[in-house]
Amino acid sequence: MYRLMFSDLDETLLVNHHVPKVNQEAILKARKEGLKFVPCTGRAFNMIPDILKEIGTYDQAGEYSLCFNGGLIVENKNNKVLHFKGLEFEKAKEIFDNARDLDVCVLVFTLDCCYIFHADEDEIQRKIAQKAKFEVIDDFDISFLKNEKIAKILYEKRDMDYLKVLALKLPQSIQDTCSIAFSSGRYLEMNTKGVDKGYGMRWLVDYLGYDMDETIGIGDNYNDVEMIKTAKLGCAVACARDDIKELAQYVTKKDYDEGAVSEVIEKFVLGEDHE
Incomplete structure (x- = not known):
């Protein structure tokens, strides 16, 4: 049963x-x-x-x-x-900094809010439809989240082939310490290893x-x-x-x-x- x-x-x-x-x-x-x-x-x-x-x-x-x-x-x-069980700040910062020059929207989820960097208007509208609590951040910097509980980080682009190639090119230090997955035809998701x-x-x-x-x-x-x-x-x-x-x-x-x-x-x- x-x-x-x-x-x-x-x-x-x-x-x-x-x-x-x-x-x-x-x-x-x-x-x-x-x-x-x-x-x-x-x-x-x-x-x-x-x-x-x-x-x-x-x-x-x-x-x-x-x-x-x-x-x-x-x-x-x-x-x-x-x-x-979330990401330690230094690991989150490594994942985040890796995306600085990538053609992706970056979503950083804490327990209470989704922070959006390199904002994609389609993703903003999606978050509105999902009734998510979110903030769009213009500066590419997550130092203000140092004392927050960071759950996961997503790279978003509506091109799954691009994201799959990107995943293969992630630094080995990220690949070795994160659980990596794809979802909704637009996300490359990174949780802490084992989650x-x-x-x-x-x-x-x-x-x-x-x-x-x-x-x-x-x-x-x-x-x-x-x-x-x-x-x-x-x-x-x-x-x-x-x-x-x-x-x-x-x-x-x-x-x-x-x-x-x-x-x-x-x-x-x-x-x-x-x-």
């Missing part, structure tokens, strides 16, 4: 930054059957309150969220931080006293790979790249905007393949 379902948000659960009714209804049914539904996202916690409201877990005790690709684990009631969605899943499962055999993970992109591999039932959305689908035990017939999450719930939690 599956007791925990971890779900990516963008291009998995959400359509236009909201949970469609078909997914809301399936999640509600599953939660009534005892399933814990846990958003597992690269977003900050302060970017997902409306999403939690739509799935019924906002400000609820015993309900949880994994943010920053597993770097932050929160109990939703009173926004209680259970675990945080990924699989790490966050394992931490929460252990904290709750559950077993990994009781978990489902569903996602679509490269920052979801460790979640898909770690879950007992790893699911890939129909829109996922073929190399991601090959890692999954189940690939949805529906795409994210057709209710891929509801398909998995109906099939494996409520329906014919319910264990």
Whole structure:
């Protein structure tokens, strides 16, 4: 029996930054059957309150969220931080300084805010749509964040081929000390080494006293790979790249905007393949 379902948000659960009714209804049914539904996202916690409201877990005790690709684990009631593992400032500064002359927008996430450098207007509009707390910084300098908790840094450009080449050219000192992933067709993401969605899943499962055999993970992109591999039932959305689908035990017939999450719930939690 599956007791925990971890779900990516963008291009998995959400359509236009909201949970469609078909997914809301399936999640509600599953939660009534005892399933814990846990958003597992690269977003900050302060970017997902409306999403939690739509799935019924906002400000609820015993309900949880994994943010920053597993770097932050929160109990939703009173926004209680259970675990945080971010970037040390000197490592963040190295990643940041490396982008000084690159053709990328740089996003530095602290627990409370997203700071945008080399601002891209499309990315600004995306952050507005995501209801993110953000600031555009004109000076290319993060010294003002020295005493802040930095969760991760993203390089953004709507050219994934460029970002993949860029990742290969990162200094070895960054490659050796960071978890590197791609997402949403526009981000090269860097967390501290060992932090990924699989790490966050394992931490929460252990904290709750559950077993990994009781978990489902569903996602679509490269920052979801460790979640898909770690879950007992790893699911890939129909829109996922073929190399991601090959890692999954189940690939949805529906795409994210057709209710891929509801398909998995109906099939494996409520329906014919319910264990």
